[in-house]
Amino acid sequence: MNDDLILLGHGSGGKLSHQLLDELIIPNLSGVPAAGQNDAALLNIGGVKLAFTTDSYVVDPIFFPGGNIGDLAVNGTVNDLAMMGARPLCLSVGFILEEGFLKSELARIVTSMREAADAAGVAIVTGDTKVVPRGKGDRIFINTSGIGALEHNLAINGAAACVGDKVIVNGCIGDHGIAVLSAREGLEIDSGIKSDSAPLNGLVAELLPLGEALHVLRDPTRGGVATTLKEIALQSGVTVKLSEESLPINPGVRGVCSILGLDPLYVANEGKLLALVAPERAEEALAIMRRHPLGKDAAVIGEVTEASAGRVVMETAVGGVRGVEMLAGEQLPRIC
Amino acid sequence: MNDDLILLGHGSGGKLSHQLLDELIIPNLSGVPAAGQNDAALLNIGGVKLAFTTDSYVVDPIFFPGGNIGDLAVNGTVNDLAMMGARPLCLSVGFILEEGFLKSELARIVTSMREAADAAGVAIVTGDTKVVPRGKGDRIFINTSGIGALEHNLAINGAAACVGDKVIVNGCIGDHGIAVLSAREGLEIDSGIKSDSAPLNGLVAELLPLGEALHVLRDPTRGGVATTLKEIALQSGVTVKLSEESLPINPGVRGVCSILGLDPLYVANEGKLLALVAPERAEEALAIMRRHPLGKDAAVIGEVTEASAGRVVMETAVGGVRGVEMLAGEQLPRIC
Ligand SMILES: Nc1ncnc2c1ncn2[C@@H]1O[C@H](COP(=O)(O)OP(=O)(O)OP(=O)(O)O)[C@@H](O)[C@H]1O
Ligand SMILES: Nc1ncnc2c1ncn2[C@@H]1O[C@H](COP(=O)(O)OP(=O)(O)OP(=O)(O)O)[C@@H](O)[C@H]1O
Ligand SMILES: [Mg+2]
Ligand SMILES: [Mg+2]
Ligand SMILES: [Mg+2]
Ligand SMILES: [Mg+2]
Ligand SMILES: [Mg+2]
Ligand SMILES: [Mg+2]
Incomplete structure (x- = not known):
């Protein structure tokens, strides 16, 4: 691997994308x-x-x-x-x-x-x-x-996560990436999965009345939910703990992922958002989402547990805890 | 030539670009x-x-x-x-x-x-x-x-040309296209010509005090001065008459164009603007440009002679008059 060259992974949205931005693009732009x-x-x-x-x-x-x-x-x-x-x-x-x-x-x-x-x-x-x-x-x-x-005074952004926040996703993860993959020439996969590509501005408009309790919104596109949460954890200086069992995943996505050795947590979405909401309003946020056509399968998938340098951990189905890092390399090039 | 396919000429900025926009893109966007x-x-x-x-x-x-x-x-x-x-x-x-x-x-x-x-x-x-x-x-x-x-109430745009307006260009035409061409692999042209790539906002700020007399500004990029003037003539419903002798053209550009059979009037610029200015302020506009580092070679190259369906004509050096149309096909692909 030649360190002088652009690799596919520099477009992954994951670790290499962040490195390219931090080490080459931002320094030469002379400022963030x-x-x-x-x-x-x-x-x-x-x-x-x-x-x-x-x-x-x-x-x-x-x-x-x-x-x-x-x-x-x-x-x-x-x-x-x-x-x-x-x-x-x-x-x-x-x-x-x-x-x-x-x-x-x-x-x-x-x-x-x-x-x-x-x-x-x-x-x-x-x-x-x-x-x-x-x-x-x-x-x-x-x-x-x-x-x-921007028609309000809220400061919704990736650095605003607080200890105690609940992490909510508006539905099943990984559909977009698996839909694109299954349409690729040569791969004869009939997963029945469709891209979740959808405009989320209507759903966000419903969430804005949560006001100061709405801390972070981010769409987990390239790099998937894992990479996006790691970004937020780093930006906010907190630890996010995910619960594996709570992740909403379509059986078709689970199936294709297990055949191809992919982790749905790293697969791109195009109609999903992660909302980090103060705990006292989290149930309300979940209810708002579930009433919306794009949030029927919304679920609380984790919470912010403590201040830290920026960590994501996952409580696995069998009761263990493992670290979650950004997407390394590139598992699905040209997914969006 | 297959009429179902995108051709290089659809990216020329000329006639085919306009056709693609008018016949395919705008109708499917359902509105201009x-x-x-x-x-x-x-x-x-x-x-x-x-x-x-x-x-x-x-x-x-x-x-x-x-x-x-x-x-x-x-x-x-x-x-x-x-x-x-x-x-x-x-x-x-x-x-x-x-x-x-x-x-x-x-x-x-x-x-x-x-x-x-x-x-x-x-x-x-x-x-x-x-x-x-x-x-x-x-x-x-x-x-x-x-x-x-937009910090004024002027309506500077391509439909605002009036009979009598002078057409002013801020300097020599064709430099960008010829500079790029001469750098292409395989073409061993040493024209000494450099791209005119430059930001024109400073020059425009100097022109804005002309107020209502400043009718049209447009940068003659792909398709060159000829195509850009034809666009303006069509938008405004006027005839523009150019004077061939008045066109500022670097000798190096003239030389390469004559060797390669190119017309500098159709070669792209990236630091040029055409200004259509009411006749009573045209001298002033020219003087403003000439005082600016990006307008030293500014020249009046034509005028708006009459209302029409949108024509551009050129008075040639030998005294004839010929019609000027938009760039047909594509003479220099990937010039910008
Ligand atoms: N070439 C670049 N120059 C300047 N900033 C950049 C560049 N590329 C990315 N960024 C910045 O990096 C951050 C992350 O960009 P990224 O494209 O990963 O986000 P995104 O658009 O939300 O994700 P996706 O592209 O997967 O939809 C953004 O703030 C973006 O403005
Ligand atoms: N794909 C498109 N969809 C909608 N509008 C378009 C599209 N392509 C071009 N246009 C519109 O057509 C007009 C001409 O576009 P064009 O790109 O030729 O102008 P320009 O940017 O000034 O020239 P250049 O691209 O050579 O710098 C513009 O008003 C532009 O907004
Ligand atoms: Mg992006
Ligand atoms: Mg995003
Ligand atoms: Mg994006
Ligand atoms: Mg353009
Ligand atoms: Mg332009
Ligand atoms: Mg342009």
Whole structure:
């Protein structure tokens, strides 16, 4: 392994991604961008508070059970805005098309983007379209950037977790990654699993009345629930204890994971959020989620146990406790 | 030529780009995005007026005389904000890296981005980093999206050209395209030409006091001056008459163009703007530009002669008049 080169793992969202950011990108940017390690940057422009975020999508295949690269690109950016407690307003879209890509597929993707934008209540307001020669890209890559309005004074962010907080997830984990994987050429897996790709801004709007009790929101995308919780634990300087038995996992996801040797805790989600909520309001938060169509299977999966340098541990089904680290290497490249 | 497929020309910024947008993207988006055909979308969020824009950069080679893909990505998005008369404030950056890309090159590019952002007075506030397997990308693609503040009540845009307006360019045309071309592998051209990549927000700030006399600003990037003027003519419903003799063109650009059969009028610029200014303030606008380091070679290159369906004509050096259309096909793929 050559240390001078970019590896697939630098795009995993896990340990190598964090190293690349901390050791190469941030030092050369000469300062931590306003987003810090959060899902979006918070800005104050002329007295108006905004959130601003970006993501590029390189998922392979571009069509998969439950969605395609287009709605994924809309939902993903909507969700990063929502995770700051912002109301997503508008998106930009940048296409990088490979020469020879089918116009009919582009039309399907654009249509999905519009439908997803409508469903999330956001507008696609500007865009850009580039084409690269055959063999220099892969059909279509999409960047979406988004602006949201921050209409409250809460400081929801990854550094706000407190001892005692309950960790709540709004449903089953790992569906997106397994849906994409099962659609890959050559893998004949019929898991029946669909991507959970969905806009979470409606659910977040229901949670905002929890006010100061709502400490952290984050979408466990690349790197999965494990990596995301480790990020939060590090940012907040706390230990998070997960309970293995409480993790909601679809049997289909469990099945594919056990066949392929994957851990659902590290598999990407695109319609899930983790909420860290003060214990006295945790039951209420859970009830709010369960009333929402995107939170029917919500569950408390752990809690913040103590201040620390940033640890995640898991109480296993058999009663042991093991450490949980960020995703190492890359188990599923190009999952989003 | 298969009409079902995306061609390189769909990324040219010329005729095919416009067709793809008008016939496929906009219909499937079910409505014209707020940017319309302008460089950025104008938004009003909580009473604050903003501009929002995006561009992806796929230039090849990634390092070229006068710049690299990093500063280009910063300047390009800064300029699209400035062309709406907005003050650029902050940018997002999305990297799509190819597995095996050299970390040292990434570091150089990030450093250039930071320097360009500093020079333009903008902050890079959020980002995203994806990696695709070898052969599925081409070293590095960059998306930048940007937000600017609109701090006046002028309606500078492509539909605002009026009969009588003078067309002013802030300097020599075609340098960027020829600089990139001369750096391409296999082409042993030593034109001595450097990219004009530069942030134009400072120059635009000097022009804004022209007030209502400042009708249109646009950066002639892909498709060059010819395509950009044709866009403006169509948007405004006017005829623009160019004078061939007045076009400022570096001898090196002229030389390479004549050897390779290129027309400098269609070659991309990355530090140029076209300003359409009411005739009574045109001399003043020219003087403002010439006082600025990025406008030393500014020149009046034409005028708006009459209302029409949208035409551009050129008075040639020998006294004839010929029609000028948008770039057809693609003369220089991956120029930005
Ligand atoms: N995929 C897209 N979706 C929505 N709007 C788009 C898309 N591609 C381009 N547009 C819109 O079309 C117009 C022209 O875009 P274009 O990219 O040619 O402008 P530009 O960024 O000023 O030029 P360049 O990309 O050469 O720098 C803009 O208003 C832009 O918002
Ligand atoms: N190239 C970059 N430049 C500046 N900041 C970056 C860059 N890449 C990532 N970041 C920052 O690092 C943090 C984590 O980024 P990451 O992309 O992992 O988050 P995410 O978008 O929530 O996850 P995903 O991309 O899996 O959806 C964010 O705050 C982001 O702004
Ligand atoms: Mg996120
Ligand atoms: Mg994201
Ligand atoms: Mg563009
Ligand atoms: Mg432009
Ligand atoms: Mg542009
Ligand atoms: Mg991201």
